[in-house]
Amino acid sequence: xxxxxxxxxxxxxxxxxxxxxxxxxxxxxxxxxxxxxxxxxxxxxxxxxxxxxxxxxxxxxxxxxxxxxxxxxxxxxxxxxxxxxxxxxxxxxxxxxxxxxxxxxxxxxxxxxxxxxxxxxxxxxxxxxxxxxxxxxxxxxxxxxxxxxxxxxxxxxx
Numbered sequence: 001x002x003x004x005x006x007x008x009x010x011x012x013x014x015x016x017x018x019x020x021x022x023x024x025x026x027x028x029x030x031x032x033x034x035x036x037x038x039x040x041x042x043x044x045x046x047x048x049x050x051x052x053x054x055x056x057x058x059x060x061x062x063x064x065x066x067x068x069x070x071x072x073x074x075x076x077x078x079x080x081x082x083x084x085x086x087x088x089x090x091x092x093x094x095x096x097x098x099x100x101x102x103x104x105x106x107x108x109x110x111x112x113x114x115x116x117x118x119x120x121x122x123x124x125x126x127x128x129x130x131x132x133x134x135x136x137x138x139x140x141x142x143x144x145x146x147x148x149x150x151x152x153x154x155x156x157x158x
Contacts, residue, residue, distance in 0.1 A: 003058045003098060004033060025094040029065055036061050059099060059140065066095045067143075103142045108150045111138055116154060124155045 001009070007030050014023035036057065037050050053061070069088045076085035096102070103111070112134050115121075119129045130151050138147055 003055055003062075004030075004052070007033075007098070021090055022094055025091045029062060029095065029098075032065055033058055033061050056140075062095055062098055063140070066092055066099070069095070100141060103138065105146065105150065108138065108142050108147060109154065112147065112151050112154055116151075116158075121155060121158070123158045124152070127151060127155055130155065 007026050011023065011026045011030065014020075014026060033053060037053055040051055040053075069092045073085045073088035073092070076082070076088060112130070115130050115134045115137060116126075119126065119133055121127075121130050131148065134147050134151055135144060
């Protein structure tokens, strides 16, 4: 079963069980996926049909949803609205259930060290060589901000 089908089934299950949080989050994710499919259609072409997204594109949409919620939670924390931040974090937990496991900081550091060795980086000035390779290697398995933090830290130690 594909990810879109899984989301649809989970929406039905959440509606039956009365799980409002899961229902709302899954409904929001399905809407974001549908919007991404519509965005890819040329509206000037009368024969244009909506093309379904592939699994990777669906995961990208879900990752974007997680990122938006993380940003919102951080802003809510700055504004001392812990109740709203906790809601966003609960929604993140639901969405992350559909995504592959994210790497830990130590796992990211290990991968970035390999990239540094492969690119022969010698200090912070070589960050422009390290980051593209690290982002490509860790795509979908780690947050870009965390990769950037780890790379900056490791390069400053050289």
